[in-house]
Amino acid sequence: xxxxxxxxxxxxxxxxxxxxxxxxxxxxxxxxxxxxxxxxxxxxxxxxxxxxxxxxxxxxxxxxxxxxxxxxxxxxxxxxxxxxxxxxxxxxxxxxxxxxxxxxxxxxxxxxxxxxxxxx
Numbered sequence: 790x791x792x793x794x795x796x797x798x799x800x801x802x803x804x805x806x807x808x809x810x811x812x813x814x815x816x817x818x819x820x821x822x823x824x825x826x827x828x829x830x831x832x833x834x835x836x837x838x839x840x841x842x843x844x845x846x847x848x849x850x851x852x853x854x855x856x857x858x859x860x861x862x863x864x865x866x867x868x869x870x871x872x873x874x875x876x877x878x879x880x881x882x883x884x885x886x887x888x889x890x891x892x893x894x895x896x897x898x899x900x901x902x903x904x905x906x907x908x909x
Contacts, residue, residue, distance in 0.1 A: 853905040857897075864893055 871878070871886045900906055 850905070850907065853900075854908065857900050857905050861893065861897065864889075 867889070868886060871882060875883065
């Protein structure tokens with residue numbers, strides 16, 4: 790039977806953990822000095838007068854390169870538990886890891902052929 794009173798500590802923790810950042814932002818908004826002027830709203834480039842606008846449009850290729858890097862970096866972390874317990878788990882887990890790496894290689898070849906790995 791599902792009893793809600795067993796989760797009182799969880800709900801209390803969740804409410805307190807949600808209220809602390811909300812209160813911190815609210816209090817900092819009340820106490821922070823507000824002084825907006827042309828100097829504060831201008832771009833800062835190492836003490837030199839800024840050249841051009843502050844908003845630059847980056848090419849999507851940089852984001853794609855970073856996204857592919859993050860995907861393959863995170864996915865390789867999943868290989869670590871397999872490597873550490875390879876002798877215990879046996880051949881079936883080796884086959885699963887091989888299929889996993891094969892899927893990663895197919896994704897890498899796809900990204901390479903689409904030009905997502907070209908920097909310039």
